[in-house]
Amino acid sequence: MSKTSRTSITVPATAKKGSIIEIRAIAQHDMESGFRYTEAGKLIPREIIRVFTCTYNQVEVFKADFYPGIGANPLIIFTTIASESGTIECKWVGDDGYEAASQARITVS
Amino acid sequence: MSKKYLLSNVALIFLAAIACVSAYGASIQKQSSYELMSSENKAMQDDSSLNPAMFWVNDGQTLWQEKLGPKNVSCASCHGDVKKSMRGVAAQFPKVIKGKLQTLESQINTCRVNTQEAPKLAYESKDLLALTAVIAIQSKGMPITVKKTADNASYLNQGQDWFNKRMGQLNLSCAQCHEDRAGLRLGGSLIPQGHPNAYPIYRLEWQTLGSVQRRLRNCMSGVRAQHFEYGSPEMAQLELFLMWRARGLPMESPGVRP
Numbered sequence: 001m002s003k004t005s006r007t008s009i010t011v012p013a014t015a016k017k018g019s020i021i022e023i024r025a026i027a028q029h030d031m032e033s034g035f036r037y038t039e040a041g042k043l044i045p046r047e048i049i050r051v052f053t054c055t056y057n058q059v060e061v062f063k064a065d066f067y068p069g070i071g072a073n074p075l076i077i078f079t080t081i082a083s084e085s086g087t088i089e090c091k092w093v094g095d096d097g098y099e100a101a102s103q104a105r106i107t108v109s
Numbered sequence: 110m111s112k113k114y115l116l117s118n119v120a121l122i123f124l125a126a127i128a129c130v131s132a133y134g135a136s137i138q139k140q141s142s143y144e145l146m147s148s149e150n151k152a153m154q155d156d157s158s159l160n161p162a163m164f165w166v167n168d169g170q171t172l173w174q175e176k177l178g179p180k181n182v183s184c185a186s187c188h189g190d191v192k193k194s195m196r197g198v199a200a201q202f203p204k205v206i207k208g209k210l211q212t213l214e215s216q217i218n219t220c221r222v223n224t225q226e227a228p229k230l231a232y233e234s235k236d237l238l239a240l241t242a243v244i245a246i247q248s249k250g251m252p253i254t255v256k257k258t259a260d261n262a263s264y265l266n267q268g269q270d271w272f273n274k275r276m277g278q279l280n281l282s283c284a285q286c287h288e289d290r291a292g293l294r295l296g297g298s299l300i301p302q303g304h305p306n307a308y309p310i311y312r313l314e315w316q317t318l319g320s321v322q323r324r325l326r327n328c329m330s331g332v333r334a335q336h337f338e339y340g341s342p343e344m345a346q347l348e349l350f351l352m353w354r355a356r357g358l359p360m361e362s363p364g365v366r367p
C-alpha cells in the first residue's frame with residue numbers, strides 16, 4: 001500500500017439552505033486486517049485507515065474510527081445540513097504514514 | 110385437515126412445479142447474473158461514485174499514458190485516446206490474432222513485450238487489471254460480438270468440450286450447473302447462467318477486482334479439480350466459448366458481484 005491513494009467524494013453542487021445533503025466518500029485502500037498469513041506462513045502486518053474526518057468550511061461535521069473488520073475500499077455515506085456555500089473536505093489517515101484528502105465545492109442558496 | 114387447506118396445498122405444489130419449469134425455461138433466455146443481485150449491489154455497479162472498480166479504471170487511464178521500455182512508448186503512442194480506439198474492443202475478445210488465440214489480458218501483455226519491449230504483467234496484478242478495466246469499460250452497454258469464424262472454430266469447439274467435460278473429485282462439468290441447473294439454488298444462492306459479460310469484476314468476496322480466469326479457477330476449486338493455469342490455452346479456449354455463448358448480452362464491465 002502506498003502512502004496515499006485515489007479517493008473520491010460526491011457532494012451535490014448546489015443545495016437549498018437548511019436542506020439535508022448526502023455526502024459519499026470512498027477511498028482506495030486494501031485495509032489489510034493484520035490477521036492474515038501469506039502462503040509461507042508469515043503474518044501480513046496490519047495496514048488500515050484509522051481515522052476518517054469530514055469538515056465543512058473548516059468545521060468538523062463527521063468523524064469515524066476504522067477498525068480491521070472494515071473491508072477494502074471503504075465507502076462512507078452520511079448526511080449533513082447545507083448551511084452555507086463553501087468547501088467540504090474529507091481526510092483519511094492510516095497506518096504507515098497513509099494520508100489522503102479530497103475536496104468538493106457546494107453552493108448554498 | 111380441512112378440505113380447503115388440502116386444496117390450497119395442492120395449489121402450492123402445482124405453483125412450485127410451474128416455478129421449476131420456468132427456472133429451466135429461463136436458461137434459454139440469456140440472463141446476466143446482474144439480474145440476480147440485490148438492489149444495493151445493482152446500485153453499486155451502476156453508480157460510478159459507488160463502484161470501487163472505478164479506482165482501477167482511473168489507474169488504467171494513467172497507465173495508458175505511461176511511457177515504457179527502451180523505445181519510450183506508451184499505449185497511447187500507438188492507440189491514441191483509449192475512449193475512441195478501444196470502443197467496443199473488449200466485446201470482441203478472445204480473438205485470434207496472427208494465428209494465436211488472445212484474451213484481452215494476453216493481448217495487453219503481447220503489446221507490452223513486442224511493442225513496448227517492457228516486461229510482462231503478472232495475471233491478477235493491479236496494473237494488468239487496471240489496463241483491462243480501462244479497456245473493458247469502453248464497451249460498457251455494447252453487445253458481445255464474438256462470432257464463430259473459420260479462424261476460431263477449433264478453439265471454440267475445444268472450449269465447448271471443456272465446458273461439458275466433467276472434472277474434479279465432485280466430477281461435475283460447467284454445464285451441469287450453469288446450463289442444466291441455472292436459476293435453481295446451490296445452498297442459499299441462485300445458480301447464474303455464468304456469462305462473462307461484466308469482467309473484470311469487483312467481487313465483494315474478493316475485496317478486489319478480478320479477471321474471468323480467477324472466477325473460473327474459483328469454480329474449479331469448488332468441484333475440487335486441478336486449476337487451469339492463468340494465461341493457459343485451455344483458459345483462453347474456455348473464455349472464448351463462454352463469450353460466444355453470451356453473445357448479444359450487453360457488456361457491464363467493470364461489474365460488481367457479491
